[in-house]
Amino acid sequence: MIRLRQLMFAVFFLFHPLTLLAVDTLVDPLDSPAWAVMHERILGNEPVVFDDRVTVMTPEFAEDPMNVPVSVTVNRLEGVQSIVIFADLNPIQKVMEFKPVHLKPYIAFRFKVEQSTPVRAAVKTSDGVWHVGGRWIDAAGGGCTAPGAGRLVDNWHETLMNVTTRIWHDSGHLQRLRLRIMHPMDTGLAPGIPEFYIEQLNLRDDSGQTMADIQLFQPVSENPVFTFEISDEIKSKVITLAGTDNNGNRLDAVIR
Amino acid sequence: MLVHAGDELDYRLEMIQVADDTYAFIGEKEDFSRSNGGNIVNTGFIVTDTGVIVIDTGPSLLYGQQMREAIGRVTDKPIIKVLLTHHHPDHIFGSQAFADTPVYALPGTLESIRGEAQGFLDNLYRMVGPWMKGTRVMESVRVLEIQHENIGGHALEYITMSGHTAGDLMVFDEKTGVLFAGDLVFHNRALTTPHADPGDWMAALDRLLNMDFRILVPGHGELSSSKDAVEQTRDYLLWLESTIRDAVQRGLDMNEVMQIPLPERFQALAVISSEYPRSVIHRFPVYEEELLQ
Numbered sequence: 001m002i003r004l005r006q007l008m009f010a011v012f013f014l015f016h017p018l019t020l021l022a023v024d025t026l027v028d029p030l031d032s033p034a035w036a037v038m039h040e041r042i043l044g045n046e047p048v049v050f051d052d053r054v055t056v057m058t059p060e061f062a063e064d065p066m067n068v069p070v071s072v073t074v075n076r077l078e079g080v081q082s083i084v085i086f087a088d089l090n091p092i093q094k095v096m097e098f099k100p101v102h103l104k105p106y107i108a109f110r111f112k113v114e115q116s117t118p119v120r121a122a123v124k125t126s127d128g129v130w131h132v133g134g135r136w137i138d139a140a141g142g143g144c145t146a147p148g149a150g151r152l153v154d155n156w157h158e159t160l161m162n163v164t165t166r167i168w169h170d171s172g173h174l175q176r177l178r179l180r181i182m183h184p185m186d187t188g189l190a191p192g193i194p195e196f197y198i199e200q201l202n203l204r205d206d207s208g209q210t211m212a213d214i215q216l217f218q219p220v221s222e223n224p225v226f227t228f229e230i231s232d233e234i235k236s237k238v239i240t241l242a243g244t245d246n247n248g249n250r251l252d253a254v255i256r
Numbered sequence: 257m258l259v260h261a262g263d264e265l266d267y268r269l270e271m272i273q274v275a276d277d278t279y280a281f282i283g284e285k286e287d288f289s290r291s292n293g294g295n296i297v298n299t300g301f302i303v304t305d306t307g308v309i310v311i312d313t314g315p316s317l318l319y320g321q322q323m324r325e326a327i328g329r330v331t332d333k334p335i336i337k338v339l340l341t342h343h344h345p346d347h348i349f350g351s352q353a354f355a356d357t358p359v360y361a362l363p364g365t366l367e368s369i370r371g372e373a374q375g376f377l378d379n380l381y382r383m384v385g386p387w388m389k390g391t392r393v394m395e396s397v398r399v400l401e402i403q404h405e406n407i408g409g410h411a412l413e414y415i416t417m418s419g420h421t422a423g424d425l426m427v428f429d430e431k432t433g434v435l436f437a438g439d440l441v442f443h444n445r446a447l448t449t450p451h452a453d454p455g456d457w458m459a460a461l462d463r464l465l466n467m468d469f470r471i472l473v474p475g476h477g478e479l480s481s482s483k484d485a486v487e488q489t490r491d492y493l494l495w496l497e498s499t500i501r502d503a504v505q506r507g508l509d510m511n512e513v514m515q516i517p518l519p520e521r522f523q524a525l526a527v528i529s530s531e532y533p534r535s536v537i538h539r540f541p542v543y544e545e546e547l548l549q
Contacts, residue, residue: 057511057512057515058511059511059514059533059534059536059537060530060533061530061533061534063533063534063537063538064537067537067541069509069510069511069537069540070511071509071510071511071512108509108510108511108512110510140379140382164548164549165548166507166547166548168506168507176507178507178544178547178548180548225544225548227507227509
């Protein structure tokens with residue numbers, strides 16, 4: 001039924017001279033039953049194109065549904081304002097909103113999936129258009145409704161908000177930053193454990209300028225690890241990281 | 257083979273004679289699926305003068321039952337003992353078909369069965385469906401406490417190892433020279449690593465290289481009458497660990513590590529395109545933890 005409707009749309013656009021080139025970019029290539037809802041709820045029904053310049057990498061199968069690696073890369077797309085990552089069929093769909101500001105439009109981290117689902121990145125450019133890439137991931141399920149490992153041994157409070165980092169200086173071209181923040185990242189969907197997750201992260205350079213802003217949601221994995229790419233023009237020797245969780249706990253760290 | 261509702265489920269177990277008194281059932285070099293019913297594993301048995309020793313029982317009650325029927329076509333001797341090489345689901349869930357026989361495993365295997373078997377079972381029902389009908393987690397597995405045993409003219413050595421899992425049992429028959437190596441050895445099939453300890457596994461493989469066996473029955477893949485299967489397992493494990501560790505240290509993310517091209521010598525290994533990314537999921541966090549200390 002959905003396919004038939006898409007086919008009719010496709011035929012309509014095919015014979016509409018103004019949208020001749022846009023046919024492929026307006027039909028959800030992942031054929032998701034939830035796309036229309038995602039478009040409305042997460043992207044506010046703003047203009048959207050499906051764009052292969054936005055690459056979402058995941059494995060085919062969620063071997064560990066509590067830790068599904070996702071990497072988002074944006075190539076040859078100017079004026080990137082914001083990257084929203086979401087999973088259509090997760091009980092909590094929105095995973096992260098990343099404003100790269102002075103970082104490269106790349107991020108890698110792990111998140112929780114409850115069942116097989118499209119995983120997407122929507123990239124808003126300065127012209128107000130969302131460029132959407134994504135893929136399906138197959139999963140046995142249960143990643144959002146099971147308690148995390150730290151909950152099972154109940155030692156999470158000893159390290160809450162601890163930050164460890166690693167920077168790669170790679171012959172001046174590519175610089176990567178990896179950081180891990182110790183936090184249970186509870187979804188609120190595991191029985192008896194209320195939601196408890198980091199909401200905001202902010203990276204600044206040594207002059208106090210924001211390098212990136214990140215809004216996190218419940219599906220980001222426990223003790224999240226993020227990999228960022230730093231633009232060549234950033235000469236700052238020191239990066240400061242600040243963040244808060246939904247219970248008001250703060251973190252402040254200096255990365256050298 | 258496609259399975260439809262109402263079809264009679266039949267593993268069509270292929271028995272091969274490995275040596276005198278010694279038989280193996282060689283499974284598909286595949287992942288669990290509804291078409292193979294989970295028959296992706298090698299199991300076997302030794303017919304001694306006093307009775308039959310069964311080594312691993314397959315993925316389901318049905319497999320165990322059909323294995324038992326096949327054994328009955330070779331001998332009318334009673335089945336006196338079942339040995340489980342380790343706790344992975346494709347090796348243990350046929351044990352219910354041998355409920356009248358004592359089932360033995362290493363202590364590490366028992367502990368893992370207690371912790372994980374129910375989850376494995378749920379997952380197998382999802383992956384292979386109707387083949388699992390009636391399969392439950394077996395309750396009475398006993399600890400194997402001996403290292404040697406003479407049964408009905410066969411001197412058997414029970415070798416305790418670890419590395420593929422926390423408890424990996426090998427069974428060596430001194431009379432025939434046949435070694436049942438369990439999943440410490442894979443042959444022309446990519447390794448599975450969800451519970452791997454590569455240091456221990458490597459030590460086990462080094463010991464295997466110095467062992468004098470005539471025929472090796474690996475946990476997955478064809479029999480081997482040389483050290484080839486051991487060498488291949490060792491080569492792949494070494495490559496896997498050094499590749500993932502090196503990639504983590506260079507700053508690659510998990511998905512990038514999954515994209516690393518496989519060396520030509522491993523490209524023909526069965527299911528490597530799905531097992532390699534799984535291994536990255538298992539092993540990357542271990543090396544990342546080292547990096548972020």
